[in-house]
Amino acid sequence: MTGAIYPKMAVIGCGLIGSSLIRAARRAGVVDEVAVTDLSPEVLKRVHVLGLAEHVTGDVAEAVADADLVVFAVPVLTMGEAAKKAAHALKPGATVTDVGSVKSAVAEALAAELPDNVFLVPGHPIAGTEQSGPDAGFAELFDKRWTILTPLPRTDEAYQGAVKRLSAFWTAIGANVEVMDEKHHDLVLAVTSHLPHLIAYNIVGTAADLEEVTQAEVMKYSAGGFRDFTRIAASDPTMWRDIFVANKDAVLEILGRFTEDLQALSRAIRWGEADKLHDLFSRTREIRRGVIAAGQESAEPNFGRDRDKH
Incomplete structure (x- = not known):
């Protein structure tokens, strides 16, 4: 173990943002193990060839099993469907986040499908290029860019701890972090x-x-x-x-x-x-x-x- 912030990270959808997040997390040493799933067999093949993850699977539930951090990096209208596939396999106490550019609708869709024993902290890294796919990612994408977190209206200590942990993760990979109301x-x-x-x-x-x-x-x-x-x-x-x-x-x-x-x-x-x-x-x-x-x-x-x- 390296003292990583999250021993295992699962990334659901491995395009530009998902693959960049993996590369950035590897560079910073904040994860020990990565699992990736994607609907596209071609994307999964590229993830395997590029060596981005220890576990590459087309099964969402298999990818999220035992993950301490689960990141949904799929188009915003498919967030709820992806969360439904993952819900029963999520590790109690895991932090679940996303990288979508819309927060109100995404938070509602994720919350409707996720169990109560995980910590949902919606997020949005304001970074990107016009390129797409796992080959387009690069570790420096988030450097000095803002990541906005839109936590749920929860004040309990455990949830606040999860928000701080996720904020520390984004800071460690080079981003500036801001907490904001979703609307x-x-x-x-x-x-x-x-x-x-x-x-x-x-x-x-x-x-x-x-x-x-x-x-x-x-x-x-x-x-x-x-x-x-x-x-x-x-x-x-x-x-x-x-x-x-x-x-x-x-x-x-x-x-x-x-x-x-x-x-x-x-x-x-x-x-x-x-x-x-x-x-x-x-x-x-x-x-x-x-x-x-x-x-x-x-x-x-x-x-x-x-x-x-x-």
Whole structure:
């Protein structure tokens, strides 16, 4: 034994986040043993070839048996189904968490299926790239990024201890940790992540549908801004479909506000209100500088992309 925070970790779903979590935990020495399960036989084959886990199985119950930490890293609309398969095999006292970008719906789905003798602590690491699959993961993905935990409204000592233990785990693998109310999380992420992805999907789709501009021209003459949109719009379609369905209330609220602001911007352009445009662009420039100062600029590192190619 190494004094790991969790002797055995089970990861349900081994895409970018799940495989990165395993690599980060190995690097930090905070787990001794890893079990992985995934619905895709191809993913399980890659996990085995890459040597990511001691136990690789297509059976969820088998993967979670005796695990001290169970991490659900599946699309948010399938969390409940995955938890149902795991429930009867969970070790009493185990900590169960997730990495989903929506917290209210996920917490409800997990809580409905899990037994009372485990500690459910929903979570969300705010990190990622447009890549997917076990080959895309890299240990440095969470370094200096925020992981938000949204604990249940429990005040008992045992549960609070589980929250502290999970927080220590994320801190040990390089993340900053914040505890937040689940509904507030969903509103914040609707602004900072979900709406930007929706805009990216829409603007790339608009460009592709323009009859006056060929698709070849869109690709050939893409300026920096459009290239950034295409990178975002290349994200996993299943994951993002589920996010928008699961977090529809918060997304629609922020989308309504955005639409109003966009209409005001349209009027300023139509009437040549240069001062209004300049004020907006100056204010948003300061936001960008704040993001960089906070260390949250994504450098899109190549960690892991040129290795583990067995």
